[in-house]
Amino acid sequence: MPRIIDLSIPVHPEMLHWGRRPTYEMVEEITETSPSEVSRWLIGAHTGTHVDAPSHFVKGGTTVDSLPIDHTVGEARVLDLRHVEKEITADDLIAAGTEGARRVLFKTRNSTDALTRTEKSSTWVGLGPSGAQWLVDHGVVFAANDYMTMEAPDHTAEWPTHVILxxxxxxxxxxxxxxxxxxxxxxxxxxxxxxxxxxxAPAPTLLLEFEGA
Structure with missing residues (x-):
């Protein structure tokens, strides 16, 4: 059996968020006269571990319900980019051994720093436009980051990385x-x-590690 690693972060009202904080209400609660609990949540589509589809930045682009399954399921490579201070470049990707991978996940200092906070950090590690273009030029179909945006902090006015991808x-x-x-x-x-x-949309995500892989 493979080792299963869950990459999803819990959704709760005090979590790290972009925009509106998630909230919920209890519609039903277990009592002597009610056998079950039922909650109703109000969350943004970009809450927690989530996927951005092309239509996020491309009018008429593919939406989350029409993403090719072979983009989101298949062999993937976790890249060690913990040394990067703020912006992942094409040179960083090459040095990390990205060549040949179709699905990539960036392990940065975010996972033990910015991602663990409940409020947006002033800085984080994101993918720069040169890195985004390198991924496109080399046939990558899926890219993951360990923060609430893929974009590097210096580019959140024009969002070039999102536009390219x-x-x-x-x-x-x-x-x-x-x-x-x-x-x-x-x-x-x-x-x-x-x-x-x-x-x-929210996107529960697992990595399977096979023995001897």
């Missing part, structure tokens, strides 16, 4: 917790909630 049909996974994951090759299973016609 989304225009090329690359699926983006954000808020992937890679703290307990070693760099190397795995089998990825990422299944976004199929919100029909929408640009993003």
């Amino acid at each position: 989304c225009n090329a049909g690359v699926v983006i996974l954000e808020n992937a917790n890679l703290a307990e994951t070693e760099p190397g090759d795995y089998y990825l299973v990422c299944q976004p909630v199929p919100f029909e016609g929408r640009e993003a």
Whole structure:
């Protein structure tokens, strides 16, 4: 049996969030006259571990319910980028051994720093536009980062990394917790909630590590 690593972060009202904080209400609670609990949540599509589909930045682009399954399921590589201070470049990707991978996940200092906080950090590690273009040029179809945005902090006015990846049909996974994951090759299973016609959705994500792999 493979070792299974869950990359998903818990969703709760005090969590790290972009925009509106998630909230919930109890519709039913277990009592002497009620046998079950039922909750109702109000969350953004970009809450927690989630996928950005191309339509996030491309008008008429592919939405989360139409993503190719072979983009989000298959062999994947976790890259050690913990030395990067702020922006992952093409040179960083080459040095980390990205060549030949179709699905990549960036393990950065975020997993043990910015991702563990309940409020947005002033800085974090993201993918720069040169890195995004390198991924596109080398046939990558899925890219994951361990923070609530793939974008590097200096580029959140124009969002060039998102624009490059989304225009090329690359699926983006954000808020992937890679703290307990070693760099190397795995089998990825990422299944976004199929919100029909929408640009993003929560996406429970697992990595399978096979013995001897």
